[in-house]
Amino acid sequence: MQRSLTIDPEKCTGCLQCEMACSFENEGNFNPAKSRIKVFTFHEEGRFVPYTCTQCDEAWCMQACPVDAIKMNFTTGAMEVNEQTCVGCKVCTIACPFGTVNYNVDTGKVVKCDLCGGDPACATACPTQAITYVDASATGLDKMRAWASKTDNAQATT
């Protein structure tokens, strides 16, 4: 069974442990600015919302890539950026309707969540289980994926 990141904003305290874990795993230092998961703060509402790639079925980023640099890892289900192949054209960054593929000016490549190859550091670091890595069929994921359908430019007729 494939697993996926499930996010429960109700449990988030905004501590940014996930952002630190992500940046450390991927960039080698503690740098929330370079994290692939972001916690958004809604101050007046008193709410924190962690947010990252849902590895959506539509895979807009993968489809938009002109050089085949984004591929699905069939073990984890993650769309992964191959840094060697990525030319840095950024088409995926505008094609991803969730805003979760971003351009890294320092490397000239794009970055996105790759589920850390199957052991996502953010979920491990989260102290409140706001971010968990669970069976893909678990509740919550469907809701997140439902966002994707709102962006589909196609409409099935059957």
Place this chain on the structure above:
Amino acid sequence: MKHLIIGAGPAGVVAAETLRKLDENASITILGDEPEPPYSRMAIPYLLIDNIDEQGTYLRKDQDYFKRQNIDVVVGRAESLDPVNKTVKVAEGDSLPYDKLLVATGSRPIKPPVPGIDHEKVTSCWTLEDARKITSGIQQGTPVVLIGAGFIGCIILEALVSAGADLTVVEMGNRMVPRMLDEKCGSMLEAWCQNKGVNVMTSTTVTAIEPKGDGVLVKTSDGNEVEAELVISAAGVKPNADFLEGSDVKLVDGGIEIDEFMQSSMDGVYAAGDVAYGRDFSTGEFGIQAIQPTAVDHARLAANNMHKHGSIRHRGSVLMNVLDTMGLISASYGQWEGVEGGDSAELLDENNFRYIQLQFDQDRLVGANTLGMTQHVGVLRGLIQGKFHLGHWKQKLMNNPLLLMEAYLAATQAS
């Protein structure tokens, strides 16, 4: 079932792949008119700066990929269509039969009507062959004139400058990239380029190109004359549909008119990508978008309908573009020029070359321009295409357009 796809660009390849997924047994042939394996023009700028080799531009990296997918890739140029016998005549070759035909021939550069444009020192920047010609023609200090500061012109600026070109850009619009960026954005981009030593002349046209010594003399509408050893013409593109002229396939503005199932006026003939006169998501109107994400959208939908006509309806593609001009990144979405009666919001930081402009129709986002932004830009697509009612978040965005992600999360996660 025989599927024939004319064009080996992203639309052609994605359509072929989609067809293969839908039908293991179908015969699928891609006909392309360049000798290289299918490659991406989007990657050419990165080839020019040596970030990648030619192989790095290939749409699919694995040498045997198409063979393994059982997709025939044939080199040759389509010359004409025989709808009665359902064949396509290939220049200097046989005719290829089809049951369903996809025209994904893309576009080609426009040659501006300037005396001397056919001089051997003038080249376009469109194919790998052009790229080879440009790289070999520029050394340190080579005077180069670029005609057109559109998308293509801008995206190769860095390559030209880093190769050593002493560069002059002549753009007839009043700003750079006028078809993608608003006045502020285009003007800031111009200032950026000037700062980097590029001579940018806007509201100017090239009136003549005359031989001079080993090079040419480029004359402009403001009475200037610029010597150049190389002239790159990047004055726009037009659809590659000439071979259909005189056929029953209806063309509009040179593109192939398609319906919501991506089919042309002729049964069994579909079109996708730059050549297709397709539906725009924002306006509902038809036109030519000529951008990578749209080409891929079209291809996917066309393939589905070629496999089973009527299976998926095209609701239109969102116009979107991203451009890296010597390190300054700009993007545009949808109705970035605004809509009548709609509100707009902007945030401008001229010193740091940062800008964002949002266009609203009532409380929905319909378009945007950004400059100098690299984080979460895609969410603009999500907001536009999701047609989310922003409610009180519209006012928050009016106050600070950078709260895009927050607005998106508020719109989508409201429980």
Place this chain on the structure above:
Amino acid sequence: MTWTKKVLRVNLTEGSVNEEPLNMDWAAEYIGQRGLATRYMVAETDPDCDALGPDNKLIFATGPLTGTAVSTAGRYSVITKSPLTGAIACSNSGGFLGAELKSAGWDMIIFEGKSPSPVMLNIINENAELVPADDLWGKSVWETDKLIHEKSGDPQTRVAAVGRSAEAGCLYSAIINDLHRAAGRSGVGTVMASKNLKAVAVRGTRGVGNIKDPARFMKSVAEEKQVLAENAVTGQGLPALGTQVLMNVINEIGALPAKNMQLSQFEGAHNISGEAMLEPRKSDGKPNLTTNAACFGCTIACGRISTVDRTHFSIENKPEYWGNSGGLEYEAAWAMGADTGVDDLDAVTYVNFVCNEDGMDPISFGATVAAAMELYEKGVITKEQTDGVELKFGSAEALVWCAERVATGEGFGADLGLGSKRLCEKYGHPELSMTVKGQEFPAYDPRGIQGMGLTYATSNRGACHLRSYTVASEVLGIPEKTDPAVTEGKAGLVKAFQDATAAVDSMGLCVFTTFAWTLDNMAPQMDAACEGDWTVDRLVEAGERIWNLERDYNIKAGLSGADDNLPERLLKEASKAAPTEGQVCNLDQMLPEYYQLRGWTADGQVTDEVRQKFSLPG
């Protein structure tokens, strides 16, 4: 390492901004943050200087662990000479600014001199510049934060600012960062305003790295996070109820001071407790508490995010206060609640908002209002001073009125801005001021918790619970239970807590971790991260060195053993609360032993032996 090894020196007189290397020899001895910045203060300032004059300096300092994944490691401190106490001030704050500063590449910022006109400091990574802030002067912290964000456009910009109270000269003004985290005590905000420095805005995207042994570090961090998670206080009590978990606990043992510390229990304690913050309101069915919230990197998340009842008199016509903001911490709830006799949770929450909005230390503010109320009830202060407001214990209206006056410094607000000591002196009743070295007490009655008496008396920044939180041992049994009523052993306990806390602060960690952690849990994380060998012993030694350095500064600033004292009330007027009835604080039984354990003279001077032992300067 993990020190960035860079100091940003800002000369406000000249308007110059310069980078210089961090003194790593000092870092090896004083760690960072509180300790290291104090070392800079000792080296660069005359302890006798006017705290509000251009010769005083103001240091924003992070610790070596600030900005790393160690739980709670997001903190910074502001170190300066206090205008309230005349002693060294070190006010520690959470939120996100500290980590942001570190991520921008700076260990500390040293502000010196005084700007001729209002300015703010803008930091984006290595780029720092002073920019005019005339448009921000006269604005609250919240407005300032909003205007700076509108200008930067970047929601991730972190802002620290002073409010109108500091501009008006209130002596206990705080520096507020991230809207409701405070470098709260001792008037550090007043010093900032005296320099015409309105705000500091920071954006850091370089990250914090150079971990000495990354694999060992991450393993240690994960293990110690688990320790916090499994501890009843840090894993359950603090996340659920915040520090307000203490209100009922301390009241029940008869150690909750009330009504300017006349009493040791408060009848309305439950109404302003953490439990009460969870109870649905009548008006809208929502509780006061919306959620708990964490500071940077903190896996405890004791922070409170609250709303005030929209129908409450304090805000019914003020929609700008209808949203969520930083809710009540225990000390604030005590000072503005129990000590003023007010048990109206909404009023106290609203006044807490005002303290954040205009940068007042809620402890000093509440305690000063309490003193004013006692003066009023004694007939010393009259309606003439209060514009007709009845300044009586228990009056929520009076409390709200006072907060709004101190926020702007108008009218009687200027008197209240003097702090309890100067207010009581002004009105001829110095004995009614519940302060040590001019700083107001926090929320533990030393008649009921003896160790806290010695803590308050000897704290290097005046009355303060955070210098040696013996409540942990005397009430909660951490690390082991001691009897709060006895004085025996408390001198050693206080010294041990003081030294350990100095080390905790200086590393950049939160003292609340010490409910679950000892230095045994911290040293491995510090050692895996930072160059040099960091053992528990070395941390304790550094902590003791820091304590002595601060003490030495204070002596040179003119303080003496005579200032290690408590108000008569706590030494002579016995508790009337049942659990602690008849008790006073027996400071005299603890202080001489404490001096002895410190190796100081009988009148509290640091000796040459101690100086040599810790290589103290000068």
